[in-house]
Amino acid sequence: MTRIAAAAAHFGRDLEFGLARIAKLIADARAEGAGLLVLPDATLGGYLADLRHPDPDALPPALKPDDPLIMRVAALxxxxxxxxxxxxxxxDGEDPDRYNAxxxxxxxxxxxxxRKVHLPAGEVAAYSPxxxxxxFDTPVGRIGMLxxxxxxxxxxxxxLALDGAEILACLSAWPTSITNRAPRMAQDRQAKLFDLYDQARAAENQVFLASSNQTGAMGGMRFLGQAKVVSPGGDILARTWAKAGLAVAEADIAAEIDRARRVLRHLHERRPDAYRGNGGTV
Incomplete structure (x- = not known):
């Protein structure tokens, strides 16, 4: 059995403060017996302060892939x-110079x-896709990240599912709607979509999904939280709602995926020759 934890937490520009928060969340997840912990997008250095018009002088600090801070998290x-x-x-030698990773x-x-492939409009000014x-293989199973x-x-x-992923780790800095704010988060369009995508991506691929997200605010944005663990059938096994914390669920990864695919096997029952626009590969 494997315990999967997804975190809802706030991270800003202060890298040392962020590292201390990571250490606390790892300790909390370890106390829960978790083998996998998924932290939010922009854990080290925070997200953009303005998604519509990012200030080029106020972007998150850029770290090399082998930065010592990354190795410090590995040690933790x-x-x-x-x-x-x-x-x-x-x-060195790559052009352009920043990725949301x-x-x-x-x-x-x-x-x-x-490296994040799909960039919303505001991120195009700050990152390259x-x-x-x-x-990739890990001690808890084969994982794919979004x-x-x-x-x-x-x-x-x-x-990722076609590449054998058993668990989708979805790291987010997902805010409430910027263009159509709702009076309550439960009525927010982006809150509804966040949950919908998490459940649909798990169910349609019959895999586990661990969805983390930022909380709090950055610039003019308010983040949703709503960390969760979703089963291969699309059921939410654990969640944080809007509060900071950990969503933790225990599962027999391989057995649950086999059970979900016992009769209907979505990946095997595809008809790529009938699909438009993907070269017959997805």
């Missing part, structure tokens, strides 16, 4: 698997990486 993770987000500086670590080092979705807007596109999660 020890026996656990921990996924978290950061702003990645380009490797996620990394998965354990005490053994880096297990997997992802990644170009692939790859699953960064917030990525999960809006079914092809993203499907690509």
């Amino acid at each position: 993770a020890a026996e656990m698997v921990v996924c978290f987000g950061y702003c990645e500086a380009a490797i 996620a990394v998965c670590v354990s005490g053994d080092g880096v297990l997997g990486r992802h 990644g170009d692939r979705f790859d699953a 960064i917030d807007y990525d999960k809006t596109f079914p092809e993203s999660a499907r690509s």
